[in-house]
Amino acid sequence: MINVERSRVLLRWWIIAAVALVGTVLGGLSIGPVSIGVGDIWATVTSHIPGAADAGTVTQAHQAIIWDIRLPRVLLGVLVGGMLAMAGAAYQGVFRNPLADPYLLGVAAGAGLGATLAIAIGGGGSALLPVAAFLGAVVAATITYAVGAAGSRGSTVTSLILSGVAVAAFLTAAQTYVQQRNSETLREVYSWILGRLSTAGWSEVRSVLPYVFVASAVLFALRRMLDVLALGDEEATALGVPVTRIRLIIVAAATLGTAAVVAVSGLIGFVGIVIPHLLRLLFGASYRLLIPLSFFGGGAFLVAADLFARIAIPPAELPIGVITAFLGAPFFALILRTRPGVAR
Amino acid sequence: MIRVQDLSARYDGLAVFEGISLTVMAGEWVVIIGPNGAGKSTLLRSVAGLADMPGLVTIDGRSIKDLSARNRAQQIAYVPQSPALPAGMTVIDYVLLGRTPYLTILGSESKHDLATVRNTLDLLAVNHLAKRGVATLSGGEAQRVVLARAIAQEPQILLLDEPTSALDLGKQQETMQIIDDLRSERNLTVVSTMHDLTLAGQFADRLLLLNGGAILAEGTPGEVLTSETIARHYGANVRVIQDPDGGVIVVPSRSTARQVRSDQAIP
Amino acid sequence: MKRIFAPTIAMLLLVSACGAGDQPASVTTGPVEAVTTTSALPDETTTTTSAPVEDPDFPVTIMDGMGEVTIESRPVAIVSLSPSSTEILFAVGAGDQVLAVDSLSNYPDTAPLDPDLSAWTPNIEAIIGMNPDLVVISGDTGDLIAGLNAAGIPVVTHFAPATIDDVYAQIEQVGVATGNIAGAAAVVAQMQADIAGIIAGAPTFDVAPTYYHELDDTLYSVTTQTFIGQVYGLLGMVSVADPADADGSAYGYPQLSAEYLVDADPDLIFLADTICCGVTAESVAGRAGWETMAAVQNGWIVQLNDDVASRWGPRIVELMRAAADALSLVVSSD
Secondary structure, three states: OHHHHHHHHHHHHHHHHHHHHHHHHHHHHHOOOOOOOHHHHHHHHHHOOOOOOOOOOOOHHHHHHHHHHHHHHHHHHHHHHHHHHHHHHHHHHHOOOOOOOOOOOOHHHHHHHHHHHHHHHHOOOOOHHHHHHHHHHHHHHHHHHHHHHOOOOOOOHHHHHHHHHHHHHHHHHHHHHHHHHOHHHHHHHHHHHHOOOOOOOHHHHHHHHHHHHHHHHHHHHOHHHHHHHOOOHHHHHHOOOOHHHHHHHHHHHHHHHHHHHHHHHOOOOOHHHHHHHHHHHHHOOOHHHHHHHHHHHHHHHHHHHHHHHHHOOOOOOOOHHHHHHHHHHHHHHHHHHHOOOOOO | OEEEEEEEEEEOOEEEEEEEEEEEOOOOEEEEEOOOOOOHHHHHHHHHOOOOOOOEEEEOOEEHHHOOHHHHHHHEEEEOOOOOOOOOOEHHHHHHHHHHHHOOOOOOOOHHHHHHHHHHHHHOOOHHHOOOEHHHOOHHHHHHHHHHHHHHOOOOEEEEEOOOOOOOHHHHHHHHHHHHHHHHHHOOEEEEEOOOHHHHHHHOOEEEEEEOOEEEEEEOHHHHOOHHHHHHHHOOOEEEEEOOOOOEEEEEOOOOOOOOHHHHOOO | OHHHHHHHHHHHHHOOOOOOOOOOOOOOOOOOOOOOOOOOOOOOOOOOOOOHHHOOOOOEEEEEOOEEEEEOOOOOOEEEOOHHHHHHHHHHOOHHHEEEEOOOOOOOOOOOEOOOOOOOOOOHHHHHHOOOOEEEEOOOOOOHHHHHHHOOOOEEEOOOOOOHHHHHHHHHHHHHHHOOHHHHHHHHHHHHHHHHHHHHHOOOOOOOOEEEEEOOOOOEOOOOOOHHHHHHHHOOOEEOOHHHHOOOOOOOOOEOOHHHHHHHOOOEEEEOOOOOOOOOHHHHHOOOOHHHOHHHHHOOEEEOOHHHHHOOOOOHHHHHHHHHHHHHHHHHOO
């Protein structure tokens, strides 16, 4: 009886999550500064299926807008939002801390420094930029882990968090210095830091996809481990879990996925913290459910936020990091106020 | 059968105990007693394989260091003094965690696992709590649920650190009885630490008194629980009475005839 | 680092075959060959030298962007914190009166550029320590004006102009402030003549061609109401950004989006972010969806020099010339 009930509950939530995601994707495709009819959208999308008829009456400009601008942008939103939310949930589980987000281990500071250096050397459109941001994020997380694990007690949760704080502070200072010496880069850097999906094309989607796929597959496979880790290092070890190794793998996967999406879309904040919490409020704290549903929830949220970014002040765009913060920060305050014993 | 040989423990550079040896036979219930800070919890954790200390701990002849963590977890269930009860986790999910040693890292629970959990919830009469959050349970309910998780591990050995210290008198008795029943049903070996000497005396097969870095007394409750022993190691005034039902009762006494308690309190 | 490269790149882009002082904007087109244009900037005129004490032009009082400014005597130690003002100073003949210019004032290359002198975050003490007798700025940051005035140094503030006439007025004012009135008048006259000549020689058309002037790679643009927009406007061109700022809430500098531009399909694309952001005609053509735009397909993309496209001074003539040349591409192929 328990089995049946459990699977029924699970199924319900999967359906809701899938509907939410598909709904926002459709919304993102249909709405934008240039109004294009739903029929045209359908014709354009289907015309790309091999063997299908072409989208005869739709203008080339509109076809380009749907297929080359909106669709990759929406897909990128799903990948970025989903990855950030899933990584956030994983970090919250691994660190048993509701304030953890994917940028915890100095990832944001490292990516920011990499991006700033790339912009200072090659300008804003530099091809170096995503690579530098990615490397910066990964190197920062590695340093954090090495420093945090070097203490006498080994890589405990606390030592990692503190190490992350120290590494982030150092890298942020370095970034500020570089910016000061290259003041003409300021605007580019801030625009990158706020995050954007506006430069998305199919090449960005292609470059991000393998990392997100691998990272989310690993996190999905290890989602039960996160529930065990919630009992604390000692009890988890007593249950036969190799805590340090599992923690390393989870952190590595979450960081890799985060670094990849940050490299392409900048530092979009709040998705990683808020979505897992919101989902916890809705149906409880089991990571078995939280990890996969975070992907759906994060994807839907970011696509919706990006949609808002595009239609609020057309044809200009609000930086997406502003919208996620605008929605996320009050919600975050609400969590802190109403739930003193927030799920670990 | 558990055998500990020459176990030593240090904490922050200070020796907690040195060169401890003890044996627990299969099916026995051994209770470790001793004043605060004697190292009872540390000893238990060492037997559980959670503290890497010099010395040898073997289970049925095999050193626990030779066992994989999974194997160890399938044989030993360890319950700490204050188990973590994560907010938002339901009882059934919590007890299900006890099946972790039987799943591969990437696997998920089988029908057998779910059946085991169901049986365990029945056994401990907490079925009605299945959907409740573990963090919302009362002390007694939580204690049972924690035990359920340990039992779900299908261990041979239960290591319990202060399993009753947070409970009221009724719940204390109930819990100890449940443990005893489980022990006989499943032929478990139980090693626990306890504060309450009478309760320890009523349920234990053997008592071990740990103090000053060594095991200073070992034997049946009647042998170990004497007023002199307790006065010397706990610095407490007690009277020990024979229980007509068997066993001994330790009664704190405020007799003014015995003076200078504080002198004798130095362990 | 970039600070060293930028002036170098700017100069490489600007070198022409016609000798020192002639700095054309580069025009990159598709089917048509590259055209180098020349502009005839006035040579540095000699000013009437006079002993500071007996100068009939001084003291002088002008009304700049902030109000009245009185300059007691002919300045000979001018500090410029505005790249546009630097260009104007040297054009009117005050070059040998200039003591130092800020790190971004890379034109002309004879200007005494001080890489530690920042227009963004000026250090008042350091500036005072140079003992200037006049400081020219384009915006007051950090109470600069108050601090310099307190040290007895006059400050001339020339904000970014709104119209081309404003540019002439600034040039004349610089002439008055530095004692180069004749030089300034000559510059203005030359500019007016050049502009008239360009307009006269520009092609005519029935339908006003549209353009997209890109300020940076986040797709900020200009409307016809801006100073840059007026330069294009004199040739009859219309900015596709106009509907995006119809209510003026973006003050003439709205941000556009890829969708908007693909739909608007401007006839010409002018890139004013080739230096800051490394944008080229190729990179524009590679943007998702842009390959459907006529301007991309025909190669009607003009790579401007960032500085020429954004500063106000005698070099707006070059901007206009580049625009007129591009125009003749589009019109001739109609």
